[in-house]
Amino acid sequence: MAIPTESIGSIPRPPQLIQAIASFQAGKIAPEALNDAYSEALADTIYRLEQTGSPVLTDGEQTKPSFATYPLTGLNNLAPDGVVIPFADGHQRQLPRLTTGPFRYGVHADTYLKAARARTQRPVKQAVISASALSLLYPSTEIPGYPREAFLADLINEAEADIRGALDAGAANVQIDFTEGRLSLKLDPSANLLRSFIALNNQVLDRFTPDERRKIGVHVCPGGDYDSTHSADIDYAGLLPDLFQMNVGRFYLQMASEPDRKRVLEIIRKLAKPQHLIFIGVIDPINPAIETPQQVRDRVLEAASILPADQLGTTDDCGFAPFADDTSTARDTAFQKIRARVEGTALAARQLGY
Secondary structure (H helix, E strand, C coil): CCECCCCCCCCCCCCHHHHHHHHHHHHEEEEEHHHHHHHHHHHHHHHHHHHCCCCECCCCCCCCCEEEHHHCCCCCCCCCCCCCCCCCCCCEEEEEEEECCCCCCCCCCCHHHHHHHHCCCCCCCCCEHHHHHHCCCCCCCCCCCCCCHHHHHHHHHHHHCCCCHHHCCCCCEEEEEEEHHHHHHHHCCCCHHHHHHEEEEEEEECCCCCHHHHCEEEEHHHHHHHHEEECCCCCCHHHHHHHCCCCCCCEEEEECCCCCCHHHHHHHHHHHHCCEEEEEECCCCCCCCCCCCCHHHHHHHHHHCCHHHHHEEEEECCCCCCCCCCCCHHHHHHHHHHEEEEEHHHHHHHHHHC
């Protein structure tokens, strides 16, 4: 039995694609030219992920504007002045603000999955954004004729459809991106906001059967954008007890960049249930140094000394370019890091007798 290993999601876009996106936004190229650039980037990403030996692929989020905002594509009931997310290096990302109801996704994730599956015979996972992240679109003052309760009901329906559509389209598994989890403790140290986020996500997850939930996971990290984080200063110990109340079968946990991994692994050991698969981050996308397979092996063995090896998987701490314009990590570097994860995980599996 091999130790499962998966990417989180995003791969840096090729320079040609980034240029095509900018040219399209400036009105210099037609939609067809942009779609050609998307298609080329997707094909190259799938091919290069196969070359790393990755047993499970992603589309690298090549055609998403960002991991968080893809459902908003094409919507016309948004204003640009929504919630601001500050990063440690001083830069910010800003979500849009919902102006009118009803709320509907402009794009569902199965669109990306079907395009990727058409280009490979290997299993493909699909990342989706959490309902809790999109709940931040609703403004602090009530939208006339569309109360928050009605918005949340629509949001839960759409988030369910996003996950179910991916499963029905043949996703190997579905990963809910929940990077706002750790950030919520910075905004509200009482953890009430975190618990409300988890309760909202569980309303979505409760609509799935136990067998379906075994194929659904949650990913958390302290953010990773332009080689900066938004909540790495928040103690992991404050997040994990509530996080493990999420009704999922798989947990994708940033760990490579964690300063005291053994302490955090001990906390996870106490919280994990026998049916959980725990994917430990063994690659740090923010660190420009390329890990060796031996370094990855040692991180896996460290985790296996604390967690049950048959519940263990490996992953990257975060996506390499969660926003389309993030060029802080070179595309070649990302693929080299992924190859090191795949090879290092295999080394550890052999040493563990798999």
